Amino acid sequence: MLHDNTLARLSDFEETHAEFTAIRRHLHQHPELSHEEAETARFVAEKLEGWGFDVTRGVGGHGVVGRLTVGTGKKSIGIRADMDALPITEETGLAHASTVPGVMHACGHDGHTTMLLAAADYLARTRRFSGTLTVIFQPAEEASGKSGAQRMIADGLFQRFPCDAVFGLHNHPGLEEGRVMVRPGPIMAASDTARITITGKGGHASRPHLAVDPVYVACMLVVALQSVVSRSIDPTETAVVTVGAIHAGEAANVIPETATMALSIRSFNAGVRDRLQARITALATSVAEGHGASVEIDYGRGTPVVVNSEAETAFLKSVVEDLLGPDKVSLCPMIPGSEDFAYMLEERPGSFLRLGNGVASAFLHNPRYDFNDAAIPVGAAIWARLAERFLTE
Incomplete structure (x- = not known):
């Protein structure tokens, strides 16, 4: 040297x-x-x-x-x-x-x-x-x-x-x-994103029983997603799931047809990264279908x-x-x-x-x-x- x-x-x-x-x-x-x-x-x-x-x-x-x-x-x-x-x-x-x-x-x-x-x-x-x-x-x-x-x-x-x-x-x-x-x-961390589109059935705000409200489904999914890190990831590991955006509707008296959500997902090892994608996908699918809506998930693997x-x-x-x-x-x-x-x-x-x-x-x-x-x-x-x-x- x-x-x-x-x-x-x-x-x-x-x-x-x-x-x-x-x-x-x-x-x-x-x-x-x-x-x-x-x-x-x-x-x-x-x-x-x-x-x-x-x-x-x-x-x-x-x-x-x-x-x-x-x-x-x-x-x-x-x-x-x-x-x-x-x-x-x-x-x-x-x-x-x-x-x-x-x-x-x-x-x-x-x-x-x-x-x-x-x-x-x-x-x-x-x-x-x-x-x-x-x-x-x-x-x-x-x-x-x-x-x-x-x-x-x-x-x-x-x-x-x-x-x-x-x-x-x-x-x-x-x-x-x-x-x-x-x-x-x-x-x-690895940085991944997910764009989730929930499709319900639009209708009049005064007759919600005739519609399938994607806004409500999106709100239920936001709550459900809080369980991903707290209940599906080893407590000794580190992960983040953040819902950064929700977009739906324009008027107070209209139940919209769709709602979209944008997620940022961070992790520090490959196994946790895979687990996050699996749980987010499963929750989005089950929450939407459980309320009579359909869902499309665009999950993007970003920087490792x-x-x-x-x-x-x-x-x-x-x-x-x-x-x-x-x-x-x-x-x-x-x-x-x-x-x-x-x-x-x-x-x-x-x-x-x-x-x-x-x-x-x-x-x-x-x-x-x-x-x-x-x-x-x-x-x-x-x-x-x-x-x-x-x-x-």
Whole structure:
């Protein structure tokens, strides 16, 4: 292993902190939605090319992959950052607020991109490793349906740019800046959805006995669904079933023909995921039929569980502890949010960590959220030191 005095340190990123803060704020001012990250991708690719990376554009859409080989080492490490923004109107009032109406970086992907750029710049200048560094700038993490990770993988990401392991991170509001959370095994949830359409028999509100009221059936189903987690899932497991929307009817004096419901379903292991789908389907069918209605269930399997491999997580933890000190690293609780980095971890071993964005930070996906620029040197130093230690002869 390289000696500690040759590995990246936080102090190595003090000189470039102002430069990369300006880059982060530029990206924040010019957000782009999922699958529309053309200018962000161009900006990233040009930076990497200027630092000497072999750059491939257009991987799985607007994905950018940079490769830098140094020495004779045979190993390759992949480090991923996401680039897309959200359809949210910013309310921060900051000088660097979004200039795009209705679009903002409300999840910190501008910060994630900047930290990996800062690490790439440092590693290109110092070149204290032996092997291949692969930096992956991914579009469309926020996309429903075919996400950026899926599209990059389908476009041959790991065949065209082989990686022995892949790593990623997400900022974490509520956690002090300079602190990191890691967790081996499942860390973030699978995210599934269900759209349930209940068809009854419409009629006059004054004569409910002549109709089959889908609104009533939907309400009974909402209550029944509360038993799925509490009575069908092992209490030692974690799961969430949320009815996020119900739509039916327009007028007070009309019993509508149909009612639709939208569900969000979260889980942390494959068996629980299957059990949730089976119970939700069975309850929707039985409740509807028991009241004389019919039901159509569109159940969609979304992002899988983010599962960190044991060895790579232990290695990452040791890197962060060496860099920041053991007191700055803690065990991450399982997070019911989802992250499409899960698809990359299905293809390669690796780990995903959470990086503090400050105790006072607004929540993710909030119009008052902003990435904490104090975290830029921390994330950049983690990635640089990780690459240096991973890529040793």
